[in-house]
Amino acid sequence: MTTVTCVFAVTDTPPPDDVLSSTPGHDGGGPLRLLTAGALHLIVQDVPAADFGEAALAERLNRPAELERCARAHHRGVERAASAGTAVPLPMATLYLDDDNAVRAVSAREASLRVLLDRLRDRTEWAVKVHGPEAAHASGTTGEGPADGRSYLRRASARRRTEREAREQALAQAHAIDRELRRYAVAATRHRPQSEQLTGTSVPQLLNAAYLVDDGRRAEFVRAVGELARDAARSAVRVTMSGPWIPYSFAQLDDVECEAHQEVHA
Amino acid sequence: MTAPRAHSVDLDPERVTNDLAALVLTVVELLRQLMERQAVRRFDEGTLSAEQEDRLGTALMLLDERMDELCAQHGLQRSDLNLDLGPLGPLLADPGP
């Protein structure tokens, strides 16, 4: 069976081999193992080429169950890679023909990756989402008052005004929540709102944010989210959090390349 | 249509018919909301005569009642009528004027 090398993450603090090999990676693949590229280490897995070819992968990832399996396998590999210290996650299904190609690719980016590792060290990502406004009542206007045309329009006008104000209020609250949480973070970013199909709610998603927080401020940050969530629960807005995450959302190579380039030539 | 049905291939004829009804009614509801929004805007601006307000309002009220009936006939709730357009959000967000 032909295999290719799938790379999960890069670290300078590799976890022990037995920890790696005992963690399942992608289905049908070999054990997780380490490759060395200078001072850096790659956490990799041999995966069947047939399952990870462009067409095969696109077909598989378009099936929700397969996508979930793949995402969770990738997450397992990334988490294991970070179990002994900071790791920089690579995109899901980063593939190389063989180990040598993988090592070469990482070595070529060593400076940038080191900058990124420093940036992520002892920091954790948290996901915070805000949904609102929650609908107070059904949107129909029938049977709520006098049954003449003018009254109907009056009621419709009042209802729309109330709904618009509720939306604006909820948005303002989401703004305020984001501003407040940024005070505890060293970096923050926003993801695009998740679709209703994924969130399972028809209440609009107003904020889908990620915060990079120093481990030393973790308790403060989590306590702040808790307070904001409790405050919000008294209004039409809902705050949810997930975490801790490996800093997936802050592992951008592009912004780091310039910095690293400058360092090398300083 | 509620989210889970939007992308599944369903061969149950009864379900297919229901999905089609939901789709059609969603479009009708979209038009109703657009018209209502326009009417409310004119009402708020005060550019309608009393008679126009009454006629428009009555027509919209009857349309609204009709939507309730149509939904009930097809075993749907008013809240079932929507289309998830992913990044564009839901079709019927009714964002107001």
Add this chain to the structure above:
Amino acid sequence: MTVPVVGATDRTAVPWDGPEPYAPVGVPLVDLLDRVLATGVVVSGDLVLAIADVPLVRISLHALLASVSDRVPAPWSDSGPL
């Protein structure tokens, strides 16, 4: 709530295993997808046997999951209503 220890690198004390109503139990798939589909370091140059062109996959996933890829602009200029 499971209060994480300040300053510790212990990753087992996690709020999302706790009873807080605002935190899920376990890794929520929807948030995981945001992270694995859109982020990470692209160490390209010699990415072969495809897919490393992840955006391609994301585009077709977009059709199915309606999660936005970087190639498909949101109707707002930034990443959301804010």
